[in-house]
Amino acid sequence: MHTLLLPSEILLADGEQVLPEAQMHHVVTVLRAKLGDKLDLTDGEGHKREAVISQLAKRSASINFTGEVITVPPPAVELTLFQCIAKPARMDWLVEKAQELGVHRLVPIVSEFVQIKPKDSSVERWVRIAEAAVTQCSSPYLMKIEAACSWKNAVAKFSEQPTLLTDLREKSRTCTTAIRELSQPIKKLGIIIGPEGDLSSSELEQAIAVGAIPVTLGNNILRVETAALYAVSVATEAVQAL
Numbered sequence: 001m002h003t004l005l006l007p008s009e010i011l012l013a014d015g016e017q018v019l020p021e022a023q024m025h026h027v028v029t030v031l032r033a034k035l036g037d038k039l040d041l042t043d044g045e046g047h048k049r050e051a052v053i054s055q056l057a058k059r060s061a062s063i064n065f066t067g068e069v070i071t072v073p074p075p076a077v078e079l080t081l082f083q084c085i086a087k088p089a090r091m092d093w094l095v096e097k098a099q100e101l102g103v104h105r106l107v108p109i110v111s112e113f114v115q116i117k118p119k120d121s122s123v124e125r126w127v128r129i130a131e132a133a134v135t136q137c138s139s140p141y142l143m144k145i146e147a148a149c150s151w152k153n154a155v156a157k158f159s160e161q162p163t164l165l166t167d168l169r170e171k172s173r174t175c176t177t178a179i180r181e182l183s184q185p186i187k188k189l190g191i192i193i194g195p196e197g198d199l200s201s202s203e204l205e206q207a208i209a210v211g212a213i214p215v216t217l218g219n220n221i222l223r224v225e226t227a228a229l230y231a232v233s234v235a236t237e238a239v240q241a242l
Contacts (some may be wrong), residue, residue: 001038001050002031003087003135003144008043014053016064024061026135027053039063044134044142046072072140077239078104078188080161082154084111084195085118086224094225095126099143100135101232104219106130108148120146127222151203161209163190164235166227167204167214175231176238179212186239193228 010017019027027033035056043047048070051200055062059098087090091108098106106126110117123145130143140161162182164175179186192207193200199207208214217227 001040002027002033003040003042003138004031004043005131005134006043008045009046010048011041011043011049012069013063014076015104018061019063024059027061028058032216033061033240038066038140042134042138042140044131046074046140046141048072048140074141075085076138077186077236079160079232079236080105080107080157080163080188080190081228082109082158082163082192083228084109084193084199084224085114085116085148086195087116090223091116091128092125092224094228095129095143095145096133097225097229098232099130099139100137100140101229101236102141103143103232105142105144105146107146107154108149109154110148111151111154111195111203112200114195115197120134122204123147135239151206153159155210158190158192158207158212160216161188161190162186163192163212164215164231165192165204165207165212166194166217168198168216168221169204170214170216173215174211175215175217175234178215179242180240181213186242187236189239191228191231191235192225193231 033053035053037053040049041051050067051063051065054064081098085108126145134142164178217230
């Protein structure tokens, strides 16, 4: 069954619905769906519903719902990835995999050693990548991607939740250890990943000063995208084990 991301106002409506242009193009051109094919619908806000393609043409498509709206509970922990921007191809891949792993929010950061400054269209591209990943993994929740911000502005967000800081200087405290040491129930968790070249010493100290917890990702120096996905995976498992 194909998965399709739809606006909430259509997914929650009654009766036959005409698909918006973008979704119609995806159904006709990308999925190459046929009349009567079943669709698994999601709005990226926790709602899911099944439907069938009731009308299909080169430039139009309509659906009929075959099931009621199902509301999927959100993950027990909202995970925010504070990601210093990587080179375009690596950042695009990272966004896709972060969506697949269930990251709640992505905050792209321009830190001192970021090599590629984002363009105005970068966030729009990352959102499209996340939307495509939702249809691939059939997730009920679309990752929220904020506008790229400076390191200074990012620091103010670190204290909004317990936040792990990947730090090459840290040798003993792992993500799992840090999460176990937190005394309060964890409803939100942040992870800071530096750029190629890592964070500067002053940036590391600024993060620690507002409460970020330095953690190690092991003895090997990982690429940015590998570090992000490793940290997200390990932290998610550690939280679920509490």
